[in-house]
Amino acid sequence: MLDITDQQLSLEPLVNAVKRSSSGAVATFLGVVREQTRGRQVRYLEYDAYREMAILKMRGITDEIRGKWRVDEIAMVHRVGRLQIGEASVAIAVSAPHRREALAACAYAIDRLKEMVPIWKKEVWTDGEEWVGPGRCEHH
Amino acid sequence: MVEYMIKVRVRCFAAIREIVGVSELFVELPEGSTLMQLIHLLHGQFPQLQALTGSVLFSVNREYASPDTRLAGGDEVAFIPPVSGGADA
Numbered sequence: 001m002l003d004i005t006d007q008q009l010s011l012e013p014l015v016n017a018v019k020r021s022s023s024g025a026v027a028t029f030l031g032v033v034r035e036q037t038r039g040r041q042v043r044y045l046e047y048d049a050y051r052e053m054a055i056l057k058m059r060g061i062t063d064e065i066r067g068k069w070r071v072d073e074i075a076m077v078h079r080v081g082r083l084q085i086g087e088a089s090v091a092i093a094v095s096a097p098h099r100r101e102a103l104a105a106c107a108y109a110i111d112r113l114k115e116m117v118p119i120w121k122k123e124v125w126t127d128g129e130e131w132v133g134p135g136r137c138e139h140h
Numbered sequence: 141m142v143e144y145m146i147k148v149r150v151r152c153f154a155a156i157r158e159i160v161g162v163s164e165l166f167v168e169l170p171e172g173s174t175l176m177q178l179i180h181l182l183h184g185q186f187p188q189l190q191a192l193t194g195s196v197l198f199s200v201n202r203e204y205a206s207p208d209t210r211l212a213g214g215d216e217v218a219f220i221p222p223v224s225g226g227a228d229a
Binding site: 048049050052053056116118120122131132133134 | 151153158199202203218
């Protein structure tokens, strides 16, 4: 499951999508909109994606993960549109026979996603705004 | 001598879309043009794009591409800005 959506995100559908009979662990990540960024008060965030390329790049990340760890399934969904503080912007779930692989792969997936997947966020603060894109997002 | 033209599709996202004002453009270029030539042409049309240059990556047909990439008719090009100037950036 690799997707870009304008619908609210939750982890449960991803967890259910990645679970296999061989899985002993499912590791998850949920990125949420924080109230402050670089000392500025956030009003809301607006996400934009190059959808077709983003999904291709997500697929590339799943290939990288499979080259590094023994995992069962990987799901990544990123939200687009306007998000309020506390809403989830990105959800990831990785299943594996063992927890170490699941946890390592999940951490790798979000780092790579922020580095190279063409998704941008416009931070709209109380006193201005700025677009932030791949390679320059702050970590959640 | 006849100069043949090719037409490429330019997808615009985030700050680029706000500068250009639309989410995609179709641009005609002489056959054999490189990505860099397309970039120069767009810079001429939209001078505000020049402010973004230092940090922008480019894609051709949904893969990151270098400016010396030769374009073909029907190619899909996008600017991938890591950070760009907003209202008061």
